[in-house]
Amino acid sequence: MTRFHDFRLPALEGGEIDFSQWRGRPVLIVNTASECGFTKQYEGLQKLWREMGHSTPDGLIILGVPSNDFGKQEPGNAQQISQFCQRRYGVSFPLAARSVVRGTEAIPLFKWLAKEGGFLSLPRWNFYKYLIDRQGRLHRWFTPLTDPQSPRLLEEIRRVSQKHA
Helix, strand or coil: CCCHHHCEEEECCCCEEEHHHHCCCCEEEEEECCCCCCCCHHHHHHHHHHHHHCCCCCCCEEEEEECCCCCCCCCCCHHHHHHHHHHHHCCCCCEECCCCCCCCCCCHHHHHHHHHHCHHHCCCCCCCEEEECCCCCEEEEECCCCCCCCHHHHHHHHHHHCCCC
């Protein structure tokens, strides 16, 4: 049985992202795209990363997973995606290589998320958000309509960020 901390993904800028390094930390996974109406959510995600993530050794991890699955809104190569995210939104949280996130060709991570979250959790557009608790369980998922700075999402992040969670 595959568990969250067993996954590895190619990183956008080369190398590999090994999820085992995130044991004991909450993780927010977001399927992203550079040419989407929700792309401005990168701002809120970066703010979360600055305020709740990288500044503490057990803080929130944010993982962006660029995908071209919806409306062909992530057509760029790795360098173009990286430059766009950094220049336009100052993104410094981890980004995986562009990946398929839906259907039979979906990467194993998104197949696992679908299994854990059920049919309704399948991403039907860019910027679905999946909140993983400190134990590596899917805690809750959110549609693109939930902004990264929404009180609802922030409350759930606080809930899974508590040490006893």
